[in-house]
Amino acid sequence: MDPINHMVDNSSLEYTPTPGPLLKNIQSPADLKKLPKTQLREISDELRQFIIDTVSMHGGHFGASLGVVELTVALHYVYNSPQDSIIWDVGHQAYGHKILTGRRDKFYSNRTYKGLSGFPKRSESVHDAFGVGHSSTSISAALGMAVANDLNGTGDKVVAIIGDGAMTGGQAFEALNNAGFMNKDVLVILNDNNMSIDPNVGALNEYLADITSSKTFNRVRDEIYDLLGHFKSAGETMRRIASKLESAITAAVTPGSLFRSFGFKYYGPVDGHDVDSLRKTLEDLKSIKGPKLLHVVTVKGKGFAPAEREQTKWHAQSSPFDKITGKSLSAPTIKITAPKYQDVFGEALVQLAQKNEQIVSMTPAMPSGSSLLPMMHAFPDRAFDVGIAEQHAVTFAAGLAAQGKKAFCAIYSTFLQRGFDQLVHDVAIQQLPVVFCIDRAGVVGADGPTHHGAYDISYLRAVPNLIISSPLNEQDLRDMMFTASEYNEAAWAIRYPRGASTGMILRDNFEKIAIGKGKKIRDGEAIALATFGPIGKYAVEVCKAYAAKGIQVAHYDMRYAKPLDTQLLNEIALKFDHLITLEDAAVVGGFGSAVAEYYATLDMDSLAETLSSENKNYPPRLHMMGLPDRIIEHGTQRELHDEVGIGPDGLQKKIASILAQKKISEFSS
Ligand SMILES: Cc1ncc(C[n+]2csc(CCOP(=O)(O)OP(=O)(O)O)c2C)c(N)n1
Known part of the structure; x- marks a missing residue:
């Protein structure tokens, strides 16, 4: 059975590396099981090489999958997927799993438009027991x-x-707590590589490091086990005492007492790169009932020296590299590239923090991704990586704000979904002026549906005591951050996308941006465009092209989804029959919706009277362009914008169709 329900045409295999002699015969876990145990090392090596070969050509997540090669092979050898369910947390480490479960020949298409997903996905394979992406x-x-x-x-x-x-994410502990108590038959494998994307942080990390590195600890444990072994050879009463003693001593001094206290049987730590002993351990564990935790120690990037050395850098690679040296194979570019919005944020934050000593900042486990590292280096006691803990990050920011600090919470749009209650309960209700720098807003590209920042406007717009803004360009991002840093009446969300800004020349100083005020970018007659955020760049491009043809399309950069610039919307209402709203976000409940809500209640007659306009009875016909009400898959940001019709072509077509409509109605009237 081909477990892949949809996907790309598989006819062109030219980009597929040649699998090794064992791997080439493996199309499913059943094929893997046909190998003798003695060949598990060999197949692991081939699997690792296949991942290196493919990712070196196409990019993708890297270090995490290399680190679990042996574990993947052992799991599929011992368990019977898909009857048995293998659930990968986050799922960025599941490349080996994908390759062993029928997707080897399509793996070249990983993370590309209409290709395999970079994460396990139920609609992609019966072997993907559960869809993931968030941790x-x-x-x-x-x-x-x-x-x-x-x-x-x-x-x-x-x-x-x-x-x-x-494991540092709160939900993992909620689940451990519940699972240990329910006493169900679950095996949790803790893959401990001492890394998150950046170095793992927190008390749990220290605890695990103690277990895996303390020689004294391990020696004492072995002595206790020896001692208990003697006890066990004695009679029944002695055995009971020994067992009680064992629980008491093990809870106090042996590794895993934390997990034991949750009701799990703890095993380990074991070497995650010894496939034979992993296989044996898993076979043993298979027959042990109840909740069990196997602590496996692995090396992120295992088997590829550059990835073992620089684990954060090699968490993921976006472009081809030499599979021996790790050197990038992208053509050297002479073009000066625009800085990423993230980097503009990171630099601006340091500058603001230099001027305002109340400024503090935090990230839930994304110091590199969010570009918080400059702030963490410049002000180590004012910038914090709090671990994968979005809910905590938001309330932590609220706590700091309650004591008068100006907290900048750098957080991806998709991950802020986790902190929504905290944003309402701890920030908005208490009117605490936390600034949310919402990164990766809009479609993110190859990471796909679990990572798109599609919903933040919709879920934030209903929350009182919150300003929602988005800059058209990097200069405005800096100025919005500055304005927000000086505003203490309410919380503030600034959303910006993943990737390059416009490349404009930036002023050194900061200037305030009036709250709730948009900006006219271009005058026009025929149609107006009201854009929200950097996606307005497409409007700039399209309006220019129309102007070259003698058609003036007006463009307003609205800057705020909340509060809306109602004065500007009134002006637009009186002047235009058609208004297109454009945003890189879900159209349901988004910026365009906010405009629609406003126009729905607008009394045009009295507005016309107030502004002494002889204009009309109706607000403009609204055309809301944004992400449609369906799951948007993965691809490049541009491919996805084009697919849903909010790229320049889609915008141009929309304008053309309105112009055609207008012509017909003008002609017939
Ligand atoms: C809720 C959530 N927050 C942040 C992320 C971003 N993220 C992806 S992988 C990762 C590190 C995960 O570390 P670990 O679980 O130890 O896996 P490793 O990559 O080390 O194998 C992070 C922070 C995420 N996927 N989900």
Whole structure:
């Protein structure tokens, strides 16, 4: 059976590296199981090479998948996917799993438009037991499946593989707490590589490091086990005492006492690169009932020296590289590239923090991704990586704000979804002036649906005591951050996308941007465009092209989704029959919706009277352009904008169709 339900045409394999002699015969876990145990090392090596070969040509997540090659092979050798459910937390480490479960020949298309997803995805394969992308969900999902299997009486097994980074997420602990108590048959494999994307942080990380590195600890543990072994050889009473003593001592001094206290049997730490011993351990664990945690120690980037050396850099690669040296193979560019919005944010924050000593900042585990590192280096006691803990990050910011600090919470749009209650309950209701710098707003590209920042405007717009703004360009981003840094009446969300800004020349100083005020970019007669955020660049481009043809399309950069610039909207209402709103966000509840809500209640007659206009009875016909009400898959940002019709072509077509409509109605009237 081909487990792939949809996907790209597989006819062109020219970009597919040649699999090794064993891997070439593996199209499913059943094929893997045909290998003798003695060949598991060889197949692991081939799998690792295949990942290196493919990612070196096409880019993608890298270090995490290399680190779990042996674990992947052992899991598929011992368990029976898809009857048994293998759930990868986050899922960026599941490349080996994809390759062993029928997707080897399509793996070249990983993360490309209409190609394989970079994460496990239920619609892609029956072997992808649970869709992932955000972290710390695997134990909850595994417990749900284990309970269902129990109710259905199937006896199928459930395994969750979770990294030490993902384990810092609160949901993982909620699930451990529940699973240990419910006493269900779940195996949690803690893949401990001491890394998140950046170095893992926090007390749990220290705890795990103690377990895996303390020689004294391990020696004492071995001595205690020896001692208990003697006790066990004695009679029944002695055995009971020994067992009690064992629990007491192990809880106090042996590794895993934390997990034991949650009701899990703890095993480990074991070497995650010894495939034979992993296989044996998993076979043993398969017959042990109840909640179990196997602590596996791995090296992120294992088997590729540059990735082992620089683990953060090699978490993911966006372009081809030499598969021996790791050197980038992208053509050297002489073009001066525009800075990323992230970097503009990072630099502006340091400058603002230099002037305003109340400024503090935090990121939930994305110091590199969000470009918070400059602030963390410049002001180590005022900038914090709080781990994968979005809810905590938001309330932590609220706590700082409650004590008069100006907290800049750098957070991806998609991950702020996790902190929504905290934003309402801890920030907005208490009117605390936290600034949310919402990164990766809009479609993000190759990471796809789990990562698109599609919904933030919709879920934020309903929240009182919150300003929502988005800059047209990097200069405005800096100025919005400055304006927000001096505003203490309410919270403020500034959304900006992943990737390059416009490349404009920036002023050194900061200037305030009037709150709730948009800006006319270009005058026009025929049609008006009201854009929100950097996607307005497409409007700039299209309006220019129309102007060259003698058609003047007006363009307003609205800057604020909340409060709306109603004065500007009134002006637009009196002047134009058609208004197109454009945003890189879900159209349901988004910026365009805000405009629609405003126009729906606008009394045009009295507006015309007030402004002594002889204009009309109706607000303009609204054309809302944004992300449609469906899941948007992965591809480049531009491919996705074009697919949903909000790229320059889509915008141009929309304008053309309105102009054609206008001509017909003018002609017939
Ligand atoms: C809720 C959430 N926050 C942040 C991220 C971004 N992210 C992706 S992978 C990762 C690190 C995960 O570390 P770990 O679980 O230890 O896996 P490793 O990459 O080390 O194998 C982070 C922070 C995410 N996917 N989900």
